[in-house]
Amino acid sequence: VSVALPSSSREEIEVYRFSTLAAVGIPLLALFVQAFLPSRARWFAIFDLPLLVTVFFAVARRSPAIGLLTGAIIGILQDSLTHQPVGLYGIAKTLVGYGASSIGARIDVENPGSRLLLTFGFYLIHQAIYFLIARHMARLALEWRFGHMLAAALANGLLAVALFAVLDRAKQRA
């Protein structure tokens, strides 16, 4: 009797790697677009492209150490474009990178539905970590707007489905 293994079986999960150009260029491009577009269309600030890229790389590589490093670098670079202390986005994205790669090593995150849920959840986690650090460590005046956060999480989840499909082309089997 043959038993079908669940899709989340560890044996079926593949580990991907990326070329140096993609590994460096995609995060920088995400940072650039994130910095540029909101100056022309303020509503675009609801998206967090660096976060989506962090989640994508972390899930695809499925290595917590690399995932957290990716998140840390992207987050610190994102911090440096703001006027707030460097490390707020860095810490939040480090944790997201670690969590995303840990989850990516256990479940299948290749289909759009799981990508939507994964990004939706990680966006909320990211914002919660950022809020806690900024409010209690950096003493910044922030306001937790739950409705806005949910809408932003949904928007980022939907964007992630489309974006990840495009970024899949940069994957290479490890």
Added chain:
Amino acid sequence: MENFLARYRNASVLVVVLLAQVIALATQVKRSPDPRHPEAGSVRLIRLWAVSAITPLEKALVNTSGWMQAGWANYAYLRGVREQNRALRAELDRMRLAQVRLSEDAAQARRLQALLDFKQQFVSQTVAAQVIGSSGSEQSRLLYLDKGTGNGIALDMPVITPEGIVGKVIRVFPSASQVLEITDPSSGVGVILEKSRLLGILKGTPGGQTEVQYVMADEKVDAGERVLTSGGDSVFPKGLPVGIVQRAVFDRERDPFLKIQVKPATDLGRLEEVLVITRVAERQPEAPELPTRMRAADILAQRLPGVKNKPEAAATMAAIWRASARQKSAPPKAQAKPWPPPAGAAPEPAPAAGSTASPATGAPSETLPQRPAAGSTVSPAIASNPPPAGNQPPAGSPATATASPKANQPAVKPPAKKQIPPQLPPQSLATPIPAAPPAPSRGGLANQHPRALQRAPSMKLTASAGALGRALGTP
């Protein structure tokens, strides 16, 4: 990647440790981004690297798209330009008319400010800059400009648009600068409400709105009132538009104060070009010189429709003089005071026609009863002023004018003689009224009939002005 790490484990660890230290150092070390401009302050090294990497790309993209858009808009897509040009010309004509009106108000305001010894701040130099990026975060409301220390930008310089203020420069790089928008929670601008003159501080909110804080709760603030910079923050010059009050509610977090929500005058979400104020001059406003005193004859000659030529009017005036000189029917009983008194000049001949009555005798004359002259718009100096130098009366004319009505009758035919009320003080007739600036033309002297001018108490003309009008042949 894992193969790489496994193969070069030691090297990888070394790189990671070094990278972590460099990043940590870069986040701690501050360095002047441009040693040639120490006034630009210092920034973290990591910021300098990130900004140096991102802004050239943004600049290139903005410039390229700008060229393409300009090429399309200026050379290809010209639909409706002619119609727009026509509309703009019409708008320009309207604006010119408005400017004429406003310039008089502005001159008056400057004069009053000078009287009050106010100091004014003037934006004397600005640098136009293009918005090339933002922080990309909802928690940090920043703009990046394509101008830096090399263009004269320095810390704390205010950034504005023609519509209103935008923010201030908080970091300067060699070829870029960071601007903190007024909607950021960490920004603060000293403001004043235009009508109620209430002072407050404009702060950004985490949601990206702006509100005026620290206005007492018992003050009345109406929606729609304009908010201007107060100049109290030493960053923004006074009087720049900030926004419009949307609503004012009780601030629960700050108990005795109001929370006044303000809609920014500038659309901060669609900024493309801004002005950085690089120099603000402070100077004492210069009061425009008061207009030189004009004789009523000159004013009438300018404004009466039938009198175009000033010399003609003067010649007519001289004819009146000659006629009155021939009469000499009564000895002079009163001497008219010239106004304004010529400095160091001997008493000059005063006109006989319509001259003021003798205060000593109270003899009737053509002089209409006049009220004290505060706020007069026309100098009544005609009653006692001599004619222009080129039209002096001939020799033998009286040095002082007689006030006899009979003597005046042949020269000027009065429509109805009016006696001076006995209770009227003689000073009101003989003392000239200080001249005031000419009134605006709206409803002013220009459209008045001479007789109407005589009757209008606000004009405060003496009867001699009316007599002159009749002598000039106007109906």
